[in-house]
Amino acid sequence: MAPRTRVEGRLSTWDDARGFGFISRASGRDIFVHISAFPAEEQRPAIGDALTFVVEPTPDGRSRAAFVHFAGGPRPLAAHHGVAEHTGPRERLRLGIDFAGVMAILTVVAFVVLVFVVSVVFGLPPWVPSLYLAASAGCFIIYAVDKASAVRGRWRVRESTLILLGLVGGWPGAVIAQQLFRHKTRKASFRTMFWVSVVINVVVFAILTASPLSHLLST
Template sequence: MRFDGHLKSWNDERGFGFIEPVQGGQEIFIHIKAFPAGTGRPAVGQALSFEVELNAQGKKRAKAVQYPVTARKTKAQRPEAPAPWTLPRVAAIPLFVLVYAYVSRQWPVSPVVPVLYLLASLVAFMAYALDKSAALAGRWRVSERMLHALGLACGWPGALLAQQMLRHKSSKPSFLAVYWTTVGVNIAGFVVYHAQLLAALRP
């Protein structure tokens, strides 16, 4: 007999968690081996269909776990719209272009710099896309620390476009606070480096 439920908790390091049955009652233990092969890492909140068996100690555990087909169809039919463009998001890249133009008029800027920003932005965009895909499929995620590091290393324009176009990491306050900090630090570093302010401050 099959039952329906949702993955209530999951310990990714130890490879087990607990299912909350739709019909209520005792939570059911589930091990990573009960999931279909090649379906990625489980994610809390996923809808599951499963059978129940007793382990050697006589306790219930899930087996033959499946992902309900209806849940997958619902996700496919409801693509997410791009995140709303707020004033800071609209103005960030154009303002940086103005800062870049001003700095390049005042001091020499290597032609490698715009290439660096472009390549870093492409890498950052792909990292966000991979993390978005992993989140939906329940696979290993790209760490927030890595996403912030890519933004700090000149990839923040691509990260901003990814947040908007993929609607990923665009509404988490704690993440956005660090993200905008990396944007400010990167732009300040760009200006300071080319203006040679650090050299001027040395005795």
Template structure:
């Protein structure tokens, strides 16, 4: 990236209520922060999927942002997505219900303490990883790969992943990512079921 260079890209995500989003530049992994005040003409409200032309600039903290932005013709692309303003209550309910079930299971001595602490710790680590990745995206720094995020979910941190998606509003609009996340959740729950099947425990003992 070069300061003051004229570039074109697509608004990958946009929160119209807060007036900010991120621009995805073709062939670039990093995204550029976009604020509504950067538009030279504010007649038409931007939306996810709009093609834009802009100049690269840096703010007082030395972070990349878009400046002198103008909308290009052609409308929204098929790859557009919008930052949702309301969290998915079902995902939050599933994550919290699972943690509550583990807590109740431990209280009733159905689950050992280490299993409860393991999922709490894994969820906390995963939640922090999502938060770190979102902050890195805004600051144009090295990101946490989606593979690592899915690996954390598969390892038992998926309640933290669900909560981070909704509370931090990160990775909550990418259909492919969410599909793989639910696959990791299913695999993790299936593993727990197999480990705690009475007949399997009898064989192991």
């Protein structure tokens, strides 16, 4: 098989939180590029970087940049306090201790314990934990699909939809998916809205289970 021709271009737009952007070429339209197209153990790109790449087709008939390299040579990622960041062939993974991620998972564990205690002490109706379980499973699947769509440059799930799914009880599954897939963990505005929705959900849960309004759950 003949080697594919490498093309030169410059990164013209880049959304670091979502991990994708577009490369401008001397001839032809701007081409989509995802963070997964960059080599492992190198720094994240920035607007203005000169790049070389191979053009490959996407399943929907469009084009994207693949096997991307910095024109000036490799840019090794320096380890920082024992935490390294790598880009594999499919997605960028962060290794080491992620304090925010650990706290997020601990929040889910604490809530599961809370639901169990409330079920024992207050006789929580079975449909309540079942609702959280079903919503969390659905949320997990939707996050997985959205992550795959982001990698392939396809249609994405609206952030408002993800927030709403978490608000109605799917947030434990969303937290697990966020940490497992490294998805929606860097965009500050989304994280703020997501955790606000979590607080609202937990407060409503507490009001309906530990107050005179608890009878509403049994009706």
